Amino acid sequence: MPQKIILDVDTGIDDSLAMLYLLASPEAELLGIAATAGNVPAAQVAANTLAVLDLGRAPEIEVALGAAEPLAVPLRTTEDTHGLQGLGYAVLPLSPRALSARSAAQLWVELARAHPGEAIGLCTGPLTNLALALRIEPELPRLLRRLVIMGGAFNHPGNTTPTNEWNVHVDPEAAKEVFDAFSAAPPDRRPVVCALDVTETIEMRTEHLEQLARAAGSTPHEPIGPADLLEWRSAATNPIVRYLTDAVRFYFDFHHQYELGYLAHMHDPFAAAVALDPALATTRPATVDVELTGTLTRATTVADWAGMWGREPNADIVIGADPALFFERLVTRVGALARRLYPEQP
Ligand code: RIB
Ligand code: CA
DSSP: OOEEEEEEEOOSHHHHHHHHHHHTOTTEEEEEEEEOSSSSOHHHHHHHHHHHHHHTTOOOOOEEEOOSSOSSSOOOOOHHHHOSSSSTTOOOOOOOOOOOSSOHHHHHHHHHHHSTTTEEEEEOSOSHHHHHHHHHOTTHHHHSSEEEEEOOOSSSOOSSSSSOOHHHHHOHHHHHHHHHHGGGSOGGGSOEEEOHHHHTTOEEOHHHHHHHHHHHTOOSOOOOOTTSOTTOOOOOSSHHHHHHHHHHHHHHHHHHHTTSOSOEEOHHHHHHHHHHOGGGEEEEEEEEEEOOSOTTTTTOEEEESSOTTSOOOOEEEEEEEOHHHHHHHHHHHHHHHHHHHSOOOO
């Protein structure tokens, strides 16, 4: 059954893999994409998103520019994590595709209204534009069929401060407005939250990249490692494999630099896989709120699992997944997309 997706990204390296995963998934129908400031500024997110659509030889898919700043604080970006352009060591050509005439918030509202009860919202960046959309259309929780969010950290350390996760850190006011708005949603409309608790178990290793290159029929074999020179760039014959190698290698280097291992957490592609197939995740309901005034804890997501606050659950938090099953799906689907779009010359 086709899954209609409204995607909201801050393209970035793992956002781009989430996009390629969706383009590689026949059941995914991308209705439109909101470009949200986060990893890099909104205009760069939009440019990256258009360029990844070109790489994926996607049909015309609307990309709408989001707000330049978070709701209440100045924008903070993270080029050290995702590279100057936001795509690691990779550089994609500027796309000739035009941006949508409407804003990201309008895209959310008008697509949800056009497909009542059918569209799945998938957020892999800060929640700024979804919050702005909810201010325009408070009925969004009932108009969307499902909402999947990559963000937050619950019984798990943060990746930006000791307690908070990047997407919520960038715009905690927006995250709070989103979770508050879904407090009145019926149980089957609660956001599925892919937080660091599980996304940091989704560890891409070099063998996953090598398997993907083989699935794409790409040559030569390029075993990457922490000793590679910064200026090394992939010579893979398949453009998608070449892009992924240069993009993800930056992410490997970043994780290695912070002593997490020579690996890359695939936060966003995991959320995309869950949006298409919720059976990939085990969830538990909780009431989620966001700390806004803590001196040390601002932007921390807090889960009340036991109803101590006397408030109904407003989220289904992912508490378990099968990383091997996810990577089998990612490698198979994106490898097949790469082979199909760029067949090796005989
Ligand atoms: O904390 C991880 C999240 O922050 C991912 O979505 C990554 O792309 C960044 O946006
Ligand atoms: Ca992201």
